[in-house]
Amino acid sequence: MRRLLDRFKYNGLFVKMFIIMVASIVTVSILVTWTTINVSERVFMETFSITNSKVIEQINSRIDSFNYSIVLTTNKIAQSGTIRQFLTESGGTSSEMNQAFYRMGQQMNRIKSGMDVYEVGITVTGINGRSYATVDRTYWPVPDKELKDHPITKKALEQPTKLMYFYDDAKRSRKPFMEPTIIAAKTLLDRAGKAYGIVYFAIRERDFSQFYDVNTSQASDAIVLDKDGLIISSNRKEWIGESSKELLADVEQIEKKSLDYKNAHLMGKDQIVLSEYLAPLDLYMVNLIDKNAAIGQLTDTKRILLIVMAIVAVAVIIVFVISRRLTKSLTRLVKQISNISKYDFDRHVTIGGSYETKQLGIAFNAMIDELNEYVGELVETQKQRRNAELEALQQQINPHFLYNTLASVKFMVQQGSKDKAAETINSLISLLHNAIGDISETITVSQELDNMKNYVFINQVRYGERIRVSYFIAPDCLNYHVPKLMIQPFIENAFFHAFNIKPEGHIYIMIGQDGDALMCEVVDNGDGMELSRESNLPNSSSKRQLFSGIGVRNVNDRIKLLYGESYGVTISSELGEGTKIKIRIPLLKI
Secondary structure (H helix, E strand, O other), X not given: XXXXXXXXXXXXXXXXXXXHHHHHHHXXXXXXXXXXHHHHHHHHHHHHHHHHHHHHHHHHHHHHHHXXXXXXXXXXXXXXXXXXXXXXXXXXXXXXHHHHHHHHHHHHHHHHHHHOOOOOEEEEEEOOXXXXXXXXXXXXXXXXXXXXXXXXXXXXXXXXXXXXXXXXXXHHHOOOOOOOEEEEEEEEEOOOOOEXXXXXXXXXXXXXXXXXXXXXXXXXXXXXXXXXXXXXXXXXXXXXXXXXXXXXXXXXXXXXXXXXXXXXEEOOEEEEXXXXXXXXXXXXXXXXXXXXXXXXXXXXXHHHHHHHHHHHHHHHHHHHXXXXXXXXXXXXXXXXXXXXXXXXXXXXXXXXXXXXXXXXXXXXXXXXXXXXXXXXXXXXXXXXHHHHHHHHHHOOEOHHHHHHHHHHHHHHHHHOOHHHHHHHHHHHHHHHHHHHHOOOOEEEHHHHHHHHHHHHHHHHHHHOOOEEEEEEEOHHHOOOEEEOOOOHHHHHHHHHHOOXXXXXXXXXXXXXXXXXXXXXXXXXXXXXXXXXXXOOOEOOOOOOOOOEOOOHHHHHHHHHHHHOOOOEEEEEEEOOOEEEEEEEEEOOOO
């Protein structure tokens, strides 16, 4: 596993190039294939929809001719006085009844001759209870008693001026011998607009389907749909009598938006839906095209995918060989460079491979030589710089601080406070000794605490004890080392900046361990201050006569230079509430 990871690491460029190029080839192949198939499908569907629209127009023409024949026949029946008399008169002798039926038969035979081209049964019923059928009732075997209360009769009477089409399902009527039938019904009205009868035209669904059956195929189905979503006729017999709200919604959308076609998932398949509204029949003529079957005839998707996969495989092999040859010498150079840090830093790499790799090797060897010279110079310079910084810090004792402190001592001697004067002199000597006499870069927390106490004592002698100082130092931190003069500048700031408005206050100095770091805090309850937006340091510095010229920013920069960016100084302050300084450095023991 380790060897496999090393091989991957050294061959990272080759692997990335290979993956990117393979991904690009596969992506382009998929996009081109998808675009080709999609464009072919779209062209096919548009062409197919145009062709099928013409087919639907032909079907509509046949159905319109059928409907026109029914309308003409209905008008002839409505205009016939013989038929009206037969349906309205009542009573009479047997001889008169026979004559009435004979005249009715003669009249109906003449009228029906206009519809002999269609397999249609005509039934006429009147308000007097009489009925007459041009053929036997096998077309629509509904007894007269049932016909009077039949839903078709009720609907025809509700809209007497309209020729209406209905579907009568043999399954629902529970008559096994009855076939699915399409019924056209029209109420017969006299001149006063009063209904005196109803004429029924019954055509079996298998005869009605001949209007469109010749234009169907395995991938193309025809459906006649009513306004309630009921399929009243179709070449697919299992669909007849079923209700499809989804199909009705698609058909209505096609009509509303005047679409040429619509893609939909119907009958468990992806279909292309074409539709035409048959206004005289108040029905929809729908053509469903099985999208997969139809398009499968145009494009052999499986074959296209196999060809594309073969092309991709050949391209991948070519890319692998070329990429490997281009990166092999570079991989060898990278392996040598990565191993240099494990051995001698001045070790040169072996030059070879392509022209570019050779130039890289030559440049790397030259860089190694220059780097070795530079590192030696840098180490020496750093030593000199750190010594110079410490010396500079030790030279920054403000002469005015010494002058004012000695003046205070002189005043105490003149006042007779010799003991306090002596104590002040001792504190000053100790403070100067630690700041100037000791050239060490760091001192212990214990030594820094002594320096702070001496500095605080001198300031309280000079300015009084209106500012009190408390120390909270963890005992286990006394032997840790801190940079010299690290905390003292913040005590200066607290003495001379924090209590300009408030007459008195308190300074708290806390040192403790926080995980793997030493945390030093200087907190006061003074005036507070505004911090700069660019950093958490004060906006300006005071020009009072302080002990040294070491500023807050200097301490922060020093810590980051010595220990890294994760250490340094953070300040939080609010006007009127005081200031908190946190100094974070690593735990150091020397």
